[in-house]
Amino acid sequence: MSTTDTAAVGHHDASRRTPKRAALAAWSGSALEYYDLAIYGTAAALVFPQIFFPEGNDSAATIAAFATFGVAYVARPFGSFLMGHIGDRLGRKTILIGTLLLMGVSTFLIGCLPTYSQIGLWAPALLVLLRLLQGLSAAGEQAGANSMSFEHAPDDRRGFFTSWTLSGTQGGQVLAPAIFLPLAAVLPEDALLSWGWRVPFWLSAVIVVLGFVIRARLDETPAFQDDVADSDEPQRAPLKELFADHSPAVLRVFFAAFIAMVNTMFQVFALNFATSEDYGIGFDSSFMLWLAIVANLVAIAVIPFWAMLSDKVGRKPVFLTGLVGSAVLVTAFLGAIRAGNEPLTFVLGVALAGVVYSMPNAVWPATYAEYFPTSVRLSGMAIGTQFGFALAGFTPTIAGALMGGEADNWWRVAAFAVGACVISAVAVLTGPDRTHTVPTHLVGVRAARTPAAA
Numbered sequence: 448m449s450t451t452d453t454a455a456v457g458h459h460d461a462s463r464r465t466p467k468r469a470a471l472a473a474w475s476g477s478a479l480e481y482y483d484l485a486i487y488g489t490a491a492a493l494v495f496p497q498i499f500f501p502e503g504n505d506s507a508a509t510i511a512a513f514a515t516f517g518v519a520y521v522a523r524p525f526g527s528f529l530m531g532h533i534g535d536r537l538g539r540k541t542i543l544i545g546t547l548l549l550m551g552v553s554t555f556l557i558g559c560l561p562t563y564s565q566i567g568l569w570a571p572a573l574l575v576l577l578r579l580l581q582g583l584s585a586a587g588e589q590a591g592a593n594s595m596s597f598e599h600a601p602d603d604r605r606g607f608f609t610s611w612t613l614s615g616t617q618g619g620q621v622l623a624p625a626i627f628l629p630l631a632a633v634l635p636e637d638a639l640l641s642w643g644w645r646v647p648f649w650l651s652a653v654i655v656v657l658g659f660v661i662r663a664r665l666d667e668t669p670a671f672q673d674d675v676a677d678s679d680e681p682q683r684a685p686l687k688e689l690f691a692d693h694s695p696a697v698l699r700v701f702f703a704a705f706i707a708m709v710n711t712m713f714q715v716f717a718l719n720f721a722t723s724e725d726y727g728i729g730f731d732s733s734f735m736l737w738l739a740i741v742a743n744l745v746a747i748a749v750i751p752f753w754a755m756l757s758d759k760v761g762r763k764p765v766f767l768t769g770l771v772g773s774a775v776l777v778t779a780f781l782g783a784i785r786a787g788n789e790p791l792t793f794v795l796g797v798a799l800a801g802v803v804y805s806m807p808n809a810v811w812p813a814t815y816a817e818y819f820p821t822s823v824r825l826s827g828m829a830i831g832t833q834f835g836f837a838l839a840g841f842t843p844t845i846a847g848a849l850m851g852g853e854a855d856n857w858w859r860v861a862a863f864a865v866g867a868c869v870i871s872a873v874a875v876l877t878g879p880d881r882t883h884t885v886p887t888h889l890v891g892v893r894a895a896r897t898p899a900a901a
Contacts, residue, residue: 465666466600466608469595469596469598469599469608470596470600470608470611471611472543472592472595472658473595473596473609473611473615474612474614474615475661475662476546476592477611477614478619478622479547479619479658480584480619481619481623482622483553483648483651484581484585485624486647486648486651487516487578487581488715488718489623489736491512491843492715492719492722492843493718494639495512498562498570498644499563500563500571509719510844511571515574515578516578516844517843519578519579519581519585520582520837520841521579521582522582522586523582523586523836523837523840524830526583526584527587527590527826527830527833528686528826528830530546530591530825530829531586531590533587534587534591535685535822535823535824535825536685539594539598539668540666540667542591543588543592543595544662546585546588547659548655548659550581550588551651552580552655553577553580553581554577554581554648555648555649555652556577557574557578558645558646560573560574589828589829589832591829592612592615593812593813593815594816594824595668596609596611597812598671598824598887599668599669602887603758605813605817605887606754606755606757606758606762607758609813610753610754610809610810612812613808613812614746614751617805621739621740624736625740626647628737630646631732673821674820689819689826689827693818693823693891696831697830698831699818699831699878700818700828700830700832700835701834702835702870702873703814703831703871703874703875704831704832704834704835705835705839705867705870706770706804706811706867707836707838707839708864709777709804709864709868710800711840711843712843712846714800715843716843716846716860717781717784718732718739720781720784720854721734722735726852727854728787728854730784730792738793738796741793742797742800743800746800746802746804746805746808749801749805749809750805750808753765754809754810757809757813757883761880761882762875762882763878763880765807766806766814768806769805769808771868771872772803773799773803773804774869776795777861778858778861778864779795780795780796781857781858782858782861783795784857785855785857807871814878814882815831815832817885817890817891818879819890842863849863
């Protein structure tokens with residue numbers, strides 16, 4: 448393709464892009480997904496051990512409840528193949544509407560489930576089934592939203608517009624404790640355990656309706672439309688192409704995605720560690736929920752800044768700085784909880800989840816998207832991230848096992864978190880440089896790689 452042709456393609460694509468609408472669509476779906484995940488994680492830490500599992504062994508019930516949280520992350524890797532294939536074969540819009548509806552219905556039905564005292568083992572069995580459906584939805588949601596916003600964004604602002612997906616993530620994580628907090632504070636324990644916990648799950652229906660209206664009105668990305676039009680294959684096989692030509696990029700995303708375990712460490716494990724009678728720390732659950740709200744509000748404010756910075760200096764410097772900071776602060780944060788120091792825990796928690804973790808969180812959507820061409824972008828991101836996120840899903844369970852019921856074993860969990868940050872850092876460090884300078888229609892295309900973009 449000549450320089451004139453390339454410029455013409457870029458101009459033609461730009462005339463059909465709708466970056467603001469795509470970013471809003473990404474935000475709404477991501478907010479729903481992580482509202483649902485955060486509600487489930489909060490309920491798994493505070494409520495589910497008492498209502499979905501037999502009485503008699505609180506520690507075993509807590510570990511079992513955390514395991515149901517992780518079940519969705521088992522489904523996500525398998526779902527990533529299906530959702531990735533659909534998204535790269537049929538389009539970004541198709542996958543975004545499908546995942547939104549699947550997540551919303553599954554979450555609403557969790558709020559309708561009978562408890563263990565009512566139907567016995569069927570209660571946790573149905574809980575696991577619906578959690579698996581949530582996992583299938585999540586397998587395609589973020590990759591679809593990232594692909595949509597990435598391909599609609601101007602070439603020099605891809606970091607900013609794709610970061611809206613992660614701003615939605617933090618928004619959902621603000622909504623969840625903001626709804627649970629007054630319920631836990633106002634309702635008597637018997638009311639919370641009988642019906643109060645159900646309300647946040649039912650309210651997800653509101654987000655589903657709003658998200659559906661937004662996504663139904665969104666156009667397919669010009670990059671995907673042009674890629675389909677230019678394809679020589681009447682039956683596209685994105686997964687075959689992905690593993691034949693881009694398997695190193697998939698592995699890189701897989702290992703880089705280990706950083707997500709810091710988030711579940713903060714949102715789920717730390718809540719149980721600080722409040723459970725098993726560890727004797729004695730923090731009030733309201734204090735930890737307020738910490739999550741403030742940290743996520745800070746994250747919403749700073750994520751766009753880190754993303755815009757990556758549009759100027761590149762993805763790697765921002766990503767790697769956040770990884771180093773996360774390794775340091777997650778250790779300090781867990782140590783502060785063990786010391787029972789509430790003010791220090793609050794400050795370190797906000798610094799960790801609100802500021803430092805927001806650096807890789809802001810730029811990974813654009814970083815991973817720039818590893819792949821349009822034809823396999825959604826499947827590459829979906830498969831790579833979902834296998835990597837599987838570790839994050841089981842972080843509370845792994846952390847609980849490492850603790851062994853003893854609060855003084857917190858350093859084992861910290862070492863586990865640091866190890867995940869180091870693995871992620873190596874993956875990103877060995878990846879391509881200056882991908883933010885490559886035009887969207889040439890990103891990930893091997894023939895287009897130059898010394899400046901390789």
